[in-house]
Amino acid sequence: MLLARMIAPIHSLGPGRRLGIWFQGCSKRCKECISPEMQIFDKSKEVPVDMMVMLIKQEAERNNCHRLTISGGDPFEQPHELYKLLRGVRHFFKDILVYTGFTLDEIIKKKNLSRCLKYIDVLVDGRYIAEENRGVSRLYGSCNQKIHFFNNVLATEYKEYEEQNGMLESFIHKEKVIIVGIQRRD
Numbered sequence: 782m783l784l785a786r787m788i789a790p791i792h793s794l795g796p797g798r799r800l801g802i803w804f805q806g807c808s809k810r811c812k813e814c815i816s817p818e819m820q821i822f823d824k825s826k827e828v829p830v831d832m833m834v835m836l837i838k839q840e841a842e843r844n845n846c847h848r849l850t851i852s853g854g855d856p857f858e859q860p861h862e863l864y865k866l867l868r869g870v871r872h873f874f875k876d877i878l879v880y881t882g883f884t885l886d887e888i889i890k891k892k893n894l895s896r897c898l899k900y901i902d903v904l905v906d907g908r909y910i911a912e913e914n915r916g917v918s919r920l921y922g923s924c925n926q927k928i929h930f931f932n933n934v935l936a937t938e939y940k941e942y943e944e945q946n947g948m949l950e951s952f953i954h955k956e957k958v959i960i961v962g963i964q965r966r967d
């Protein structure tokens with residue numbers, strides 16, 4: 782799989798203390814994409830899925846994270862790898878949130894994409910539309926995007942999370958600042 786980064790703990794992409802991973806590669810080219818550096822399918826970012834499963838478990842344990850956020854890039858543009866990864870880590874997390882630029886309808890129509898859904902608790906779907914970024918949610922950037930719950934047990938926690946003020950986190954890596962969270966357009 783092509784992986785851009787892994788950070789733990791994060792608190793700005795879903796409720797609770799989470800481990801975050803970002804897939805490398807997305808062909809959708811949304812205007813004002815928040816992570817243009819993750820659009821290229823950069824082969825130098827290749828990591829075996831089995832190794833990632835092991836690393837995710839290790840880092841989650843070390844950082845006491847029982848929740849996982851998967852973003853990108855678009856994880857569903859590497860559906861085989863996403864499926865293998867989700868299957869490997871599912872039992873380890875009580876909450877798996879995945880971001881994608883596909884809509885749920887597009888995912889459901891393709892078997893190699895839709896089979897991933899059974900391992901996902903919460904999906905935030907849809908392309909990013911800059912003009913639709915009205916700063917209304919802590920979980921999605923533009924108003925066309927939607928939150929889908931496949932595990933309703935988590936719905937209350939997510940609702941409470943949405944009601945709190947938004948926040949961004951910053952991390953320094955190799956003299957660069959990485960911003961994590963949902964940014965308002967302004």
Ligand code: SF4
Pocket residue numbers: 807808809810811814815816817819820853854855881882883907908909
């Ligand atoms: S789907 Fe996400 S990662 Fe892909 S171009 Fe759009 S905003 Fe960027």
